[in-house]
Amino acid sequence: MIEMQDVMKKYGNGTTAIRNITVKIDQGEFVYVVGPSGAGKSTFIKLMYREEKATKGQLNVAGFDLMNIKNRDIPLLRREIGVVFQDYKLLPKKTIYENVAYAMQVIGRKPRDIKKRVMEVLDLVGLKHKVRVFPTELSGGEQQRVAIARAIVNTPKVLIADEPTGNLDPENSWEIMKLLDKINTQGTTVVMATHNAQIVNTIRHRVIAVENGRIIRDQVEGEYGYDV
Ligand SMILES: Nc1ncnc2c1ncn2[C@@H]1O[C@H](COP(=O)(O)OP(=O)(O)OP(=O)(O)O)[C@@H](O)[C@H]1O
Numbered sequence: 041m042i043e044m045q046d047v048m049k050k051y052g053n054g055t056t057a058i059r060n061i062t063v064k065i066d067q068g069e070f071v072y073v074v075g076p077s078g079a080g081k082s083t084f085i086k087l088m089y090r091e092e093k094a095t096k097g098q099l100n101v102a103g104f105d106l107m108n109i110k111n112r113d114i115p116l117l118r119r120e121i122g123v124v125f126q127d128y129k130l131l132p133k134k135t136i137y138e139n140v141a142y143a144m145q146v147i148g149r150k151p152r153d154i155k156k157r158v159m160e161v162l163d164l165v166g167l168k169h170k171v172r173v174f175p176t177e178l179s180g181g182e183q184q185r186v187a188i189a190r191a192i193v194n195t196p197k198v199l200i201a202d203e204p205t206g207n208l209d210p211e212n213s214w215e216i217m218k219l220l221d222k223i224n225t226q227g228t229t230v231v232m233a234t235h236n237a238q239i240v241n242t243i244r245h246r247v248i249a250v251e252n253g254r255i256i257r258d259q260v261e262g263e264y265g266y267d268v
């Protein structure tokens with residue numbers, strides 16, 4: 041699903057954020073990416089959905105060769121990848137329904153299909169009753185659930201989340217985790233960067249620890265105990 045070989049990322053200002061990372065993530069896996077601030081977690085996942093281009097190496101995601109992908113094919117790659125951020129990034133002038141529907145409209149889906157699918161994902165995240173409200177009328181946890189609904193509405197193969205619980209209290213964080221787990225159980229690969237040691241140590245999955253642009257540990261699910 042995601043395969044990196046000797047991947048390196050150097051930003052325009054000379055900062056090397058990723059140094060020779062080789063890693064493979066299979067379809068259906070749930071992977072945490074952990075590490076201190078500035079370690080390269082966000083850069084690592086930005087490379088996966090081509091928000092940033094790797095400087096060197098080989099990188100394949102959902103069947104696309106990201107080192108040789110044509111610009112016109114990038115939207116096709118992005119259809120296979122849902123992305124969720126710490127700060128939700130909902131469109132403030134659109135209702136909850138419109139925020140989620142928009143992701144289907146931009147890829148030209150039929151209005152009838154859109155209605156059915158949007159209601160289905162809003163039901164999954166427990167917000168069917170909030171379709172007509174605006175993002176500012178929702179709590180942080182609810183806004184993040186809308187962001188997740190939007191990220192999965194086009195049934196991506198991979199869901200990438202960069203500190204999705206970063207702005208949430210523990211209770212809302214657990215709700216988000218339950219949801220991500222459910223989505224993963226339904227077959228979607230999940231890659232999640234997080235600082236939350238409690239989550240990583242409670243809801244156990246593979247843990248990739250990044251430090252100074254390198255993978256310093258790759259712990260399979262089931263191995264006991266991890267200090268984040
Ligand atoms: N657009 C950019 N241009 C230049 N340098 C960048 C850019 N984005 C990140 N960096 C640098 O790359 C390194 C890795 O940053 P990155 O954002 O990937 O870290 P992170 O592990 O996600 O950190 P945090 O936990 O604080 O989110 C840091 O040294 C950072 O300053």
Ligand SMILES: [Mg+2]
Pocket residue numbers: 081082083202
């Ligand atoms: Mg980050």
